[in-house]
Amino acid sequence: MAKLYSDSSTKTVKTCIFCLIAHHQDKETEVIKENKELVCFRDIAPAAPHHYLVVPKQHIHSCFSLQRGHIHLIERMAEMGKAVLHDQGITDMKDIRLGFHQPPYTSVDHLHLHVLAPASQIYQCMEYKFILRSDRFVTEKCLQEYLKDNAPAVQDALCLPL
Numbered sequence: 001m002a003k004l005y006s007d008s009s010t011k012t013v014k015t016c017i018f019c020l021i022a023h024h025q026d027k028e029t030e031v032i033k034e035n036k037e038l039v040c041f042r043d044i045a046p047a048a049p050h051h052y053l054v055v056p057k058q059h060i061h062s063c064f065s066l067q068r069g070h071i072h073l074i075e076r077m078a079e080m081g082k083a084v085l086h087d088q089g090i091t092d093m094k095d096i097r098l099g100f101h102q103p104p105y106t107s108v109d110h111l112h113l114h115v116l117a118p119a120s121q122i123y124q125c126m127e128y129k130f131i132l133r134s135d136r137f138v139t140e141k142c143l144q145e146y147l148k149d150n151a152p153a154v155q156d157a158l159c160l161p162l
């Protein structure tokens, strides 16, 4: 699978667009599902008929910032993504793609799960961004496996409130 490593960069999160969305500070974006920990909204540049992002309300930089203890967070993000697809009428849960971009291929430096359906209808011009087992993209399942086996030793997750 694609290589993951630890990222220890720190950045101010005051202007992070996903923090703003998660805290209802961005009027342009409609939050379509929410709980105490996560929010879900539509990707502004959809790559498939259904394309949503699930983000934690807490600012986490990227999948390189994750520790073994985040496995359940990833699981819950995937659960919310699937619940949204279900709400939107998607019935073939095999024809979906869930995953994360790996730095430097992240467009926003706030952890977000891409939720796409149907996977067989991902637009050709965007497909290169979501190729399985590439350096660019890691599925939610692969990331969980990775975290189980190779949890980084260094505590470097960014847990800065807005």
Ligand SMILES: [Zn+2]
Residues within 6 Å of the ligand: 013, 016, 017, 018, 019, 020, 058, 059, 060, 109, 110
């Ligand atoms: Zn953020």
Ligand SMILES: [Zn+2]
Residues within 6 Å of the ligand: 101, 106, 107, 108, 112, 114
């Ligand atoms: Zn992304």
